[in-house]
Amino acid sequence: MKQIPSACPVRSNHPLSKASDIAYIRLGRKNLKSAFEYYQDFGLDPIEKKEDRILFRGNSSDLPCWSLEKADRDFLIGLGIYVNSSEDFEKLKALPGAEFLQGGRINSMPCVTLIDPSGLPVDVMYVSEEIKINPVVHWGELWNYPGESRRANLPRSYESRPARIIRLGHAVFLKQEFLKNASWYCDTFGMIPSDIQILPESKEPVIVFLRFDQGEVLSDHHSIVIASGITDSLEHCAFELENLDEVAKGREWLLGKGYRSGWGIGRHLLGSQIFDYHRDPSGMLVEHYTDGDKFDSTVPTGVHLINRKSLYQWGEDMPKDFLDTKLSLRKLLELWKGILSKKRISISILMELKKVAELSPRTWIKY
Amino acid sequence: MAKNFIRFEQNDHIDWGEWKQGKVFPLGAGELNTKEFLEFSKNNPSSGSKSYSAEELKILSPITAPCQVVCQGANYRQHLIESGLDPDEKNYNLFFSKSDASLTSPLGKVIRPKQVKLLDYEIELGLVFGKSIRETWNKNSGEVSDYVAAFFMANDISARDIQLPQLQWYKGKSYRTFLPAGPVLAVLEPGDFQLWKSLELTLLVNDRVRQHDTAANLVFNPEESIRELSHFCNIEPGDVLLTGTPSGCALRAPGKLLQKIAALLPEKKKWELFQKGQLKRSEYLQPGDNIRSFIRSADRRIDLGDQILRVEQES
Numbered sequence: 001m002k003q004i005p006s007a008c009p010v011r012s013n014h015p016l017s018k019a020s021d022i023a024y025i026r027l028g029r030k031n032l033k034s035a036f037e038y039y040q041d042f043g044l045d046p047i048e049k050k051e052d053r054i055l056f057r058g059n060s061s062d063l064p065c066w067s068l069e070k071a072d073r074d075f076l077i078g079l080g081i082y083v084n085s086s087e088d089f090e091k092l093k094a095l096p097g098a099e100f101l102q103g104g105r106i107n108s109m110p111c112v113t114l115i116d117p118s119g120l121p122v123d124v125m126y127v128s129e130e131i132k133i134n135p136v137v138h139w140g141e142l143w144n145y146p147g148e149s150r151r152a153n154l155p156r157s158y159e160s161r162p163a164r165i166i167r168l169g170h171a172v173f174l175k176q177e178f179l180k181n182a183s184w185y186c187d188t189f190g191m192i193p194s195d196i197q198i199l200p201e202s203k204e205p206v207i208v209f210l211r212f213d214q215g216e217v218l219s220d221h222h223s224i225v226i227a228s229g230i231t232d233s234l235e236h237c238a239f240e241l242e243n244l245d246e247v248a249k250g251r252e253w254l255l256g257k258g259y260r261s262g263w264g265i266g267r268h269l270l271g272s273q274i275f276d277y278h279r280d281p282s283g284m285l286v287e288h289y290t291d292g293d294k295f296d297s298t299v300p301t302g303v304h305l306i307n308r309k310s311l312y313q314w315g316e317d318m319p320k321d322f323l324d325t326k327l328s329l330r331k332l333l334e335l336w337k338g339i340l341s342k343k344r345i346s347i348s349i350l351m352e353l354k355k356v357a358e359l360s361p362r363t364w365i366k367y
Numbered sequence: 368m369a370k371n372f373i374r375f376e377q378n379d380h381i382d383w384g385e386w387k388q389g390k391v392f393p394l395g396a397g398e399l400n401t402k403e404f405l406e407f408s409k410n411n412p413s414s415g416s417k418s419y420s421a422e423e424l425k426i427l428s429p430i431t432a433p434c435q436v437v438c439q440g441a442n443y444r445q446h447l448i449e450s451g452l453d454p455d456e457k458n459y460n461l462f463f464s465k466s467d468a469s470l471t472s473p474l475g476k477v478i479r480p481k482q483v484k485l486l487d488y489e490i491e492l493g494l495v496f497g498k499s500i501r502e503t504w505n506k507n508s509g510e511v512s513d514y515v516a517a518f519f520m521a522n523d524i525s526a527r528d529i530q531l532p533q534l535q536w537y538k539g540k541s542y543r544t545f546l547p548a549g550p551v552l553a554v555l556e557p558g559d560f561q562l563w564k565s566l567e568l569t570l571l572v573n574d575r576v577r578q579h580d581t582a583a584n585l586v587f588n589p590e591e592s593i594r595e596l597s598h599f600c601n602i603e604p605g606d607v608l609l610t611g612t613p614s615g616c617a618l619r620a621p622g623k624l625l626q627k628i629a630a631l632l633p634e635k636k637k638w639e640l641f642q643k644g645q646l647k648r649s650e651y652l653q654p655g656d657n658i659r660s661f662i663r664s665a666d667r668r669i670d671l672g673d674q675i676l677r678v679e680q681e682s
Contacts, residue, residue: 004649007574195665203576203615269665298389300673303569303579304665 005203008196008303009182009226011213015190016095017088018213022223023080023125024064024106025171025237027284028071034281035068041257042278042286043163043239043250055106058165058239060136063127065168066237067106074282076234078113078121079171080105081189084214089126092188114188117180118232120173136166139242163250163288169240170222174229176338176345182208182226194221194295195270197306199352204228206306206353209270213297221271221293230327230350231334236262236277236285243290247276250288254278262286263322266315270304275315277322285322306353308361320367323357369518369553369562369669372408374431375424383407386551386672390418400431401552402605405497405516408554421550426474429519429552430495432467435606436546437596438491438523440536442586442611451620460587460595465523465609466541473549473674477524479654480542481681485527485645486652489612490570490578490660492563493521493548494589500602504594511590512560514602518553520662520671521546521609522570527618527645532638551672562669563589568613570660577650578660580613617650654680 029035036054040046044056044066055064069077083089092112093100099113101123109125116122142151175181185191191210198205209222227235241247247265255261262277262285273292277285304310308318338345360367371386372394381398384391392414396407440461441447447454471477479486497516500508523540524547530539553559563582570578587595589610596608621629621644629637645651652658656678663670 004577005575008571008576010574198576198579203579205576272666296388299667300389300661300663300670302567302663302665302667303576303661304567305579305581 003202005198006179006205008205008301009179009186009193009208009210010301011192012187012190015186015213016188017083017092017124017190018085019081019088019124019189019191020084020212020214021082022168022171023082023123023127024067024168025079025234026067026069026077026106027234028073028075028077029068029282030071030074031281032068032070038259038280039066039068041162041254041259042280043165043241043288045165053106058167060167063107074284076120076173078105078123080111080123080125082125082127083189084126084128086126089124092124117177117184118173118175120232139164141243141245159249160253160256161249162253163241163246165239165241165288167240169220169238169289169292170225171237172225172227172235174227174231174233174235176229176232176335176343178206178208178226178228180344182210185210185224185226191224192297193301194293194299195302195304197270197304197310199349199356200305200307201352202349204346204349204352206349211295216296218294218296221295228349228353230331232338234284236287238273238275238287238289240292241288241290244274247274247288247290251276251278263318264316266312269310269313270302275312307356307359311361317365318361325354325357369555369559370408371670371672372404372429372552372554373421373550373672374404374427374429374552376427377419377424381427384419385414387418390420391424392416392418400605401429401434401495402603404429404552405495405554405604421474425472426550427472428470428546428548429550430470430493430548430607431605432470434467435600435602436465436467436469436609437600437606438463438465438540438609439587439592439611443580443584443613444586445580445614446612446616447586449614449616449619451626454586460592462596463536463540465546466537467546468543469524469541469546471544471547473520473547473672473676475547476544476677476679477522477547477652477658478542478544478679478681479652480526483526483528483542484651485617485642486678487525487527487617488570488572488577488652488658489523489525489616490568490662491521491523491609491612492566492568492582492662493519494593494608494610495519495552496602496606496608497604499604500593500597500600502597504597508597511593512555514593515555515560515589516604517555518563518566518662518669518671519549519551519607520660520674521548521607522658522660522674522676523609523612525618527651528642532641547674547676549672550674551670553669553671559669562664565664565666566662566669566671567665568660568662570615570658572650572652573657574659576615578613578615582610584613585610617648617652618645619648619650652678654678
């Protein structure tokens, strides 16, 4: 008999805090030099370069959003989150096990570090809106529309350069314990499930797109995504650009430098953003995106089936290796470690997920 | 794009409001039934700037009695299979009816009658008629979409231990509170009707997904169902059609072999066995259970709102 599926993550009635945005990602890198060069070509702006750490920012803020740190392997070190209220900050500071750093972690702001259920350090900083955000610069590019020629007598200027990154938009985490981790982000930071994807057979929830609850203020459709995975890891991070032209220019620049593409330009279904995926020198996916959905706190959760086709409404054919369904020795070892440490991992869910991920999204693509 | 309306009660006063961005904007329409409101809404009523959150109001069913409730059974392929029917052999459109006494608020409770143990849930897309059908569909009848004024969400609550052993669908599906409807009455604008195909239906019991499917998987689509209905039924504005439920109900038919053996048993013994088998299933609704359901398209062009119900035992 089929089991009743696990519960879906839900918005918490009494979250510990209401966080406002994702601040930064910290990554360990074996080869800092190649990573440094790559992320400049990707469009990030270096603001600090030391032997064991490089910090980057986007155009919307002088605070770092990307930290590459010297390590003996390529892995996710931690995540940073902003809260807008000092009361919320004090509440989180008082949590058992919270570690307080007066001098900050990768910037100079006081920081409280919590550990999420997968063991990932999450740095929380209190920032009032004004300090964090530079006024958004619109480059004022002119467009011709049918019946409205704003670019009269002016050819489109040709300019080859990396994409101009506005900000770090979201991060997608794979977690061995899906519900426990997703619920933790809802309960701790007041995140709202925008959309949930479920497996077709078992109806098990396996992906949740979480947005920050800022009341009437609009939030990105997703700032943190939690997905069921064999390992606890970072699947990809996405950076916001001004428009489609920037996305395509960024792609041209990276391909011209000889870097490997991750997918290609298309439009997502959930979140709606125009996307373009690349792979950094470690093989990790990074995304340029624009025109994502913005929701306030009133938009209720949607539930959808998951399959490859549910990832996009239009776009280039998805490469076979875009979704990493291969079982490497290291992944199996991580899985085994998770099981030994008594984590609630369902092998049958992972198997169903693998099966779904291997189905070709379009009848004309034969993988 | 469809306009969303809510019927509510506040300070013993019933009104309709427009439902926008999670808030109700009262229209001062007064106590209109569904048919009257559909007429009223044609004149593009405007709401004031004053709004309420759903928690401040008593939200009522946007479908009002008296009305005719026509239902379709076994209209999603997978639901047919789990109900013990062979989708390739069942080639008729199954219609039945529910009493309008079963209509109830979409944010409230479902009461399990004393004698009922096998209480089941069925999320359904509901269509509201806006135009009479008084003769068999013919070439002058026009487009089906001209007859459908609105969409809404329904839960076809069923007492399986009445419906099946007593062969009484009408009774087993019509106890009071057995038809939570709403919250949203999505009044359609030209071109909206075709969006039914993109609607996703989801029902959760205690936050667990029990039913999920897309209306595109209906076996008999609304167009052909309404045309067929016209052969044996008169329809008036305000009447509704429930289009059937996807797989995932608590009810599960016994296997083929068991059914063959049961067919040889005396009727009484057969249903005793049925009852015993079904009681083992933990999926049936129990007092205290929470049911949350919603119907919307992924792009949210049509959103019929969230229905939140609590199961209570009849005292």
